[in-house]
Amino acid sequence: MVEQLLKATGETFYxxxxxxxxxxxxxxxxGVLLYITSRSxxxxxxxxxxxxxxxxxxxxxxxxxxxxxxxxxxxLIGTIIGSNAAIFNLTIAAIPFMARLAExxxxxxxxxxxxxxxxxxTTNWQFISKVLIPETLPDxxxxxxxxxxxxxxxxxxxxxxxxxxxxxxxxxYGYYRFQWDVVLYCVIILVLxxxxxxxxxxxxxTNLRK
Amino acid sequence: xxxxxVENLNLTYEEKGNKNHILKDISFEVEKGEILGIVGLSxxxxxxxxRTLNLLHKPDNGKIxxxxxxxxxxxxxxxIPIRKKIGVVxxxxxxxxxxxxxxxxxxxLLLEKIDKEEIKKRVEKIADEIGLTERLNAYPSQLSGxxxxxxxxxxxxxxxxxxxxxxxxxxxxDPMITKIILDLVLDISIKRGLTxxxxxxxxxxxxxxxxxxxxxxxxxxxxFGETHEFFASLTTKEVSEFENxxxxxxxxxxxxESDEKKFIRVVFWGANTHESVIWDTAKDMDIxxxxxxxxxxxxxxxxxxxxxxxxxxKQSMNFIKNLKEKVYYLEVI
Numbered sequence: 001m002v003e004q005l006l007k008a009t010g011e012t013f014y015x016x017x018x019x020x021x022x023x024x025x026x027x028x029x030x031g032v033l034l035y036i037t038s039r040s041x042x043x044x045x046x047x048x049x050x051x052x053x054x055x056x057x058x059x060x061x062x063x064x065x066x067x068x069x070x071x072x073x074x075x076l077i078g079t080i081i082g083s084n085a086a087i088f089n090l091t092i093a094a095i096p097f098m099a100r101l102a103e104x105x106x107x108x109x110x111x112x113x114x115x116x117x118x119x120x121x122t123t124n125w126q127f128i129s130k131v132l133i134p135e136t137l138p139d140x141x142x143x144x145x146x147x148x149x150x151x152x153x154x155x156x157x158x159x160x161x162x163x164x165x166x167x168x169x170x171x172x173y174g175y176y177r178f179q180w181d182v183v184l185y186c187v188i189i190l191v192l193x194x195x196x197x198x199x200x201x202x203x204x205x206t207n208l209r210k
Numbered sequence: 211x212x213x214x215x216v217e218n219l220n221l222t223y224e225e226k227g228n229k230n231h232i233l234k235d236i237s238f239e240v241e242k243g244e245i246l247g248i249v250g251l252s253x254x255x256x257x258x259x260x261r262t263l264n265l266l267h268k269p270d271n272g273k274i275x276x277x278x279x280x281x282x283x284x285x286x287x288x289x290i291p292i293r294k295k296i297g298v299v300x301x302x303x304x305x306x307x308x309x310x311x312x313x314x315x316x317x318x319l320l321l322e323k324i325d326k327e328e329i330k331k332r333v334e335k336i337a338d339e340i341g342l343t344e345r346l347n348a349y350p351s352q353l354s355g356x357x358x359x360x361x362x363x364x365x366x367x368x369x370x371x372x373x374x375x376x377x378x379x380x381x382x383x384d385p386m387i388t389k390i391i392l393d394l395v396l397d398i399s400i401k402r403g404l405t406x407x408x409x410x411x412x413x414x415x416x417x418x419x420x421x422x423x424x425x426x427x428x429x430x431x432x433x434f435g436e437t438h439e440f441f442a443s444l445t446t447k448e449v450s451e452f453e454n455x456x457x458x459x460x461x462x463x464x465x466x467e468s469d470e471k472k473f474i475r476v477v478f479w480g481a482n483t484h485e486s487v488i489w490d491t492a493k494d495m496d497i498x499x500x501x502x503x504x505x506x507x508x509x510x511x512x513x514x515x516x517x518x519x520x521x522x523x524k525q526s527m528n529f530i531k532n533l534k535e536k537v538y539y540l541e542v543i
Binding site: 113114115118119121130134137 | 307
């Protein structure tokens, strides 16, 4: 039992880690793109398209998204079950979420700071890399931890369709075989993981806030 | 030589379908090394005017010639080299919150490909000049308002700009710190031969540092010229709009009004400010002169005095006529 719990915990970590990394890698730039296009005259159409896409992907329930993505998953990953297929699904679901959180934080950047940066002659790229991201970094860390916790929940849902991890263990042993103690252990571990992420995120974010 | 000339500048804002005409046909020029004060009541368009000068606002039409180039033709990308030559200091400092003082001051240099050692040397030199050496590792949230504004000033001059724009640089500071910051600005402008354009509603700022004044009234330029001419040109009503102390005194004065009494405001400028012009004029006349309000102030280019007198007696009109010839400006209130 312990062995199975450990293995499932490892799988959950594996999925959360890689999908988290990939979501950040694509979600943050998408957030920047949303922020920049929403603020520049002449790019409002691009913003409208991106904004609508983000809304659509965020509206689809995760379990439905997984089903909709089956053909694409099959082509790209080669299989629709297991952790790697789940990472693909999780990433697709989390990118728009991360992007929206990032955009919201960018929007809190005071207009005075933007004036400052423009007056000093920053290019668009310098503005993003030297002002926009550094100035909102503590918030972005909090956003990232919120997204990771969301991913923990999603992995459990993905477990229902064969992703592995704690979610699948809880469903297979607990729900189908009425071993409620297994469900309890799985839930406890999931709560602990979430707590850990929340704690670390808050700690880092507070340390970065000057 | 003119460093900036503004020609027939117009600026409108679109707000809920309504066009607001913020700046109407503004023209003036600033010579190298001068300090110009843009003054006016709230909503007159002072800050909007300042923001058009480095194209934070794009004017609808008109020209802004900066060092022989019309910058209104530039876009957000091509204006970058111009912005690097114009330092800006803001009312609320607008420092980068997550960078320490060192990195805030160094920021304009970090945008260029400049050697780290060179940057360090220049930041330390400026910090020394402005009195921030002890605070280089602090973050903006740990600084007082005065210190934050010093950082703002240091950041604006580190690239050796040709022009500095100050947007109400002292209105978030207390009077004592205001004086220190103004002395600092004056000192820097003299040492570096900097041209400065400052927006302010504080007449003390104008008196202390400005060579010239641009006075905005509801978006139009109602006065442009030397500082002492500006103060002399203000009507009594306008003076009371700008100066609290004067307003209180003036309201008391108005209560004393009656038919036999006349009230006049007299302005002195330059050499004769300290002469006893009034007593010399009144000496042989059958009148009573009563001083109700009086002040002599040191403007940047010399002493400037203003008085409100209450006059009664048969020869009042004669006295006013004679006095008018001897003073810089006289107005019967």
